[in-house]
Amino acid sequence: MNAFFFMGGLVFVVSSVGLATTIRLSDNIETLSNNSLPSLVGLWKVNEGQTQIESSERALLIPSLTPQERQAELERIKKAWEQIDEGFKQYESTPRSEEEERNYKKLLDNWNRWKSEHEEFLRINQQLESAKANSSDPSLSSRATELSNQLRDRARQNRVSFEAATASLLESLRINEETANAAERVARQQIDQGKLWTILSLIAGPAIAILLGRYLGNALI
DSSP states (O other), X not given: OHHHHHHHHHHHHHHHHHHHHHHHHHHHHHHXXXXXXXXXXXXXXXHHHHHHHHHHHHHHTOTTOOHHHHHHHHHHHHHHHHHHHHHHHHHHTSOOOHHHHHHHHHHHHHHHHHHHHXXXXXXXXXXXXXXXXXXXXXXXXXXXXXXXXXXXXXXXXXXXXXXXXXXXXXXXXXXXXXXXXXXXXXXXXHHHHHHHHHHHHHHHXXXXXXXXXXXXXXXXX
């Protein structure tokens, strides 16, 4: 009976270790698939959209752009904002650590500042478009020159808030990347531990069964 209890205990220990390893792996997979990965994808969408907007802002500063080209840049800005909204929606639906939550609040402050300045850039650009459409009027022509200078000044000022928002975005990306890397390291350790216990059980189980079988056989004889 002691021999059977011993074998039962061995099976129970090996099964318990396997179950615990599976549960821990499941938690880390959950972290990667439902937290880190969606967060990283959402933040990259925001970052790419912001970069596209800045690129289009610079293009709108080129005086030689045709009306069609300027309109195309405005369409790119519109699509970039759609991508940004989608990215923020995806990111906000994921759980965040305390460190990430603090950085996210900072990100929102910097982001709203940059967004407000970008909207001011678009407002000046719209006035410039109207002035150019009526450039036959000398007074409006001088107004167009003035607005063009204002647009350049606005673009230079926007750079400060743009870089601040970008820095906060990159910090959020770094935090999520570290979380993903940590989950991956723990998962690999758990896989290695699971392999070790499996190998030990494959060796110890049959060996103990043979030894106990011989012992019980001799005892019965």
